[in-house]
Amino acid sequence: MRLGLRFDLNCFKRVTQVLQLQLGDKKTNNHFSSYHYTGDKKIMKKVIVIGGGVAGLTAGKHLVDSGKFEVKLLEGNSRVGGRVHTQALGDHFIENGAQWVHGEDGNEIFKIANSLKLLDTEKNNIKFSSDSVFVTESGKVLDKPVHDNVTIILGKILDGPEDNEVEGSVGDWAIKRFNEALDSYPLEKSLSASVLDWIHRFEDNIDGSDNWFQSSLRGQHEYEECEGNPTIAWEPPASYSSLLGVILNGTPTEAPNFQPELPDWIELNKEVQNIEVLDEEATGIRITCSDGSQHTCDHAICTFSLGVLKHFHKSLFSPQLSDIKQKTIENLGIGCVNKLHFDFKTKWWPDSIIGFNFLWNDTDPVAQYWRSDIDDETLRKDIDGFPLWCRNILGFYVVASHPTALNSWITGPASKLIETLTDEEVKDIFMKVCRKFLPNYDIPDPVEFCRTSWFSNRFTKGSYSFRQMKSEENNVWSSELASPILGKNGIPVLCFAGEATHDHFYSTVHGAYESGVREATRLIDLENATAN
Ligand SMILES: Cc1cc2nc3c(=O)[nH]c(=O)nc-3n(C[C@H](O)[C@H](O)[C@H](O)COP(=O)(O)OP(=O)(O)OC[C@H]3O[C@@H](n4cnc5c(N)ncnc54)[C@H](O)[C@@H]3O)c2cc1C
Numbered sequence: 001m002r003l004g005l006r007f008d009l010n011c012f013k014r015v016t017q018v019l020q021l022q023l024g025d026k027k028t029n030n031h032f033s034s035y036h037y038t039g040d041k042k043i044m045k046k047v048i049v050i051g052g053g054v055a056g057l058t059a060g061k062h063l064v065d066s067g068k069f070e071v072k073l074l075e076g077n078s079r080v081g082g083r084v085h086t087q088a089l090g091d092h093f094i095e096n097g098a099q100w101v102h103g104e105d106g107n108e109i110f111k112i113a114n115s116l117k118l119l120d121t122e123k124n125n126i127k128f129s130s131d132s133v134f135v136t137e138s139g140k141v142l143d144k145p146v147h148d149n150v151t152i153i154l155g156k157i158l159d160g161p162e163d164n165e166v167e168g169s170v171g172d173w174a175i176k177r178f179n180e181a182l183d184s185y186p187l188e189k190s191l192s193a194s195v196l197d198w199i200h201r202f203e204d205n206i207d208g209s210d211n212w213f214q215s216s217l218r219g220q221h222e223y224e225e226c227e228g229n230p231t232i233a234w235e236p237p238a239s240y241s242s243l244l245g246v247i248l249n250g251t252p253t254e255a256p257n258f259q260p261e262l263p264d265w266i267e268l269n270k271e272v273q274n275i276e277v278l279d280e281e282a283t284g285i286r287i288t289c290s291d292g293s294q295h296t297c298d299h300a301i302c303t304f305s306l307g308v309l310k311h312f313h314k315s316l317f318s319p320q321l322s323d324i325k326q327k328t329i330e331n332l333g334i335g336c337v338n339k340l341h342f343d344f345k346t347k348w349w350p351d352s353i354i355g356f357n358f359l360w361n362d363t364d365p366v367a368q369y370w371r372s373d374i375d376d377e378t379l380r381k382d383i384d385g386f387p388l389w390c391r392n393i394l395g396f397y398v399v400a401s402h403p404t405a406l407n408s409w410i411t412g413p414a415s416k417l418i419e420t421l422t423d424e425e426v427k428d429i430f431m432k433v434c435r436k437f438l439p440n441y442d443i444p445d446p447v448e449f450c451r452t453s454w455f456s457n458r459f460t461k462g463s464y465s466f467r468q469m470k471s472e473e474n475n476v477w478s479s480e481l482a483s484p485i486l487g488k489n490g491i492p493v494l495c496f497a498g499e500a501t502h503d504h505f506y507s508t509v510h511g512a513y514e515s516g517v518r519e520a521t522r523l524i525d526l527e528n529a530t531a532n
Pocket residue numbers: 050051052053054055056074075076077080081082083084096097098099100101102270271272273303304305308337338339454458459460462463464497498499500506507508509510512
């Protein structure tokens with residue numbers, strides 16, 4: 001609540017500043033009347049939104065609905081949705097990207113989806129981590145008292161630090177908290193190393209970091225949880241992609257394409273290569289796409305992922321972004337969380353199981369798979385018949401939307417490495433690991449397999465953003481990424497939205513949504529002010 005208020009006030013403050021600048025300019029410069037005039041005809045200002053993920057679709061739709069702008073959205077891919085990507089698998093579907101609605105109070109996505117009864121709020125109260133069983137390399141399931149101790153310890157880490165503890169990395173703090181918790185909830189020594197290793201992997205999946213020493217505790221503390229169930233699934237046939245249609249035309253998107261009907265202001269396969277902020281002689285923006293087409297506008301809203309910005313910002317923007325913006329892009333973090341889905345002819349796991357968490361033996365000293373500087377050769381090194389990178393596999397989990405599928409998660413350098421392997425290689429090794437941990441089940445080969453490659457995907461170059469220790473050391477945060485580039489006249493010409501620009505809901509769909517609203521509102525308010 002309190003943070004929500006702060007967000008609104010900041011927005012208001014920014015708009016006021018812009019208005020002051022603009023009114024000052026207005027006395028001397030005629031460029032900034034709210035409309036161009038051709039005789040009696042009022043011509044609306046043009047806004048181009050770049051990227052058709054949740055942030056871009058939301059911004060575009062708000063601008064169109066305001067009736068004040070001529071809007072175009074350029075999406076590089078052949079589909080909209082970005083990191084919201086539902087896909088058919090056999091007779092059902094799976095989510096390649098966003099899966100859950102995280103929380104209820106203050107979550108705009110919950111509000112929208114719940115009002116249309118698209119969510120499974122009744123039965124899916126799964127706690128992804130603690131309701132799954134923990135299994136060791138020898139196939140032993142942890143006994144209930146031990147399991148309970150593990151989940152209590154895990155809960156203490158997931159609760160996060162107190163306000164006065166937020167210094168250093170997530171890893172340093174979590175290890176300290178883990179060791180303190182062991183005093184009251186003891187675990188046998190070798191098991192405790194395996195459990196700590198699993199919690200490390202789990203935390204990296206939540207954060208999207210390579211390892212938890214990379215992740216800033218202060219940055220993580222600034223992330224705000226919405227009260228309520230943190231892992232709400234969509235109720236089939238609704239899926240995360242239903243949201244795309246709801247945003248664009250109020251109607252949930254459906255199978256089999258999971259793509260909404262697109263209005264004519266959205267163009268697909270328009271990969272933006274360069275965004276040029278024109279000088280004062282010709283105020284505005286010129287955008288060049290890879291097909292050679294050029295598009296000019298008065299304002300643009302960029303919704304590139306942080307990964308795309310990291311890889312391409314030098315060639316994307318002319319002139320180059322300011323030093324502070326570049327420093328922010330380079331020092332905020334985005335990792336590589338990949339999901340793999342295995343569809344079996346029939347379900348071979350009991351109804352009571354919602355997932356298997358894999359606990360590797362000898363995690364110390366061999367388990368260095370998470371080191372950011374580890375090379376591929378080391379990651380491929382054989383340890384007891386398995387490449388080292390396997391140790392980064394979190395486990396196998398049931399999929400709410402698919403009765404015969406399991407998914408698996410992997411992050412960090414291992415996750416990037418497997419993107420370079422063939423589907424067959426990856427599937428075989430994951431299945432071999434699964435059979436090793438679950439020797440008591442007769443596990444058939446999957447009939448279908450699919451997996452994500454969020455890092456090699458040139459439209460994402462990563463999964464979701466996090467706050468690195470480097471962000472903290474350089475004191476660069478999302479507010480810097482979110483700040484618009486002003487034209488010579490002080491008007492915002494190039495705006496930035498997307499999950500990574502949100503100061504407390506970063507890495508989420510609701511954060512992306514709010515950032516789209518924020519940037520559309522910035523331009524609408526500006527237009528209203530200049531029109532009056
Ligand atoms: C594996 C995974 C699991 C996740 N789980 C959850 C979850 O459970 N709950 C949750 O809330 N969030 C989750 N997220 C995060 C969530 O999906 C994102 O935060 C959100 O979808 C980001 O939306 P966005 O609009 O900011 O960015 P994007 O979705 O990345 O949109 C950017 C758009 O820009 C386009 N683009 C990129 N480059 C160009 C170019 N040069 N020219 C034109 N267009 C371009 C892209 O194709 C894309 O459509 C998950 C993400 C991943 C990857």
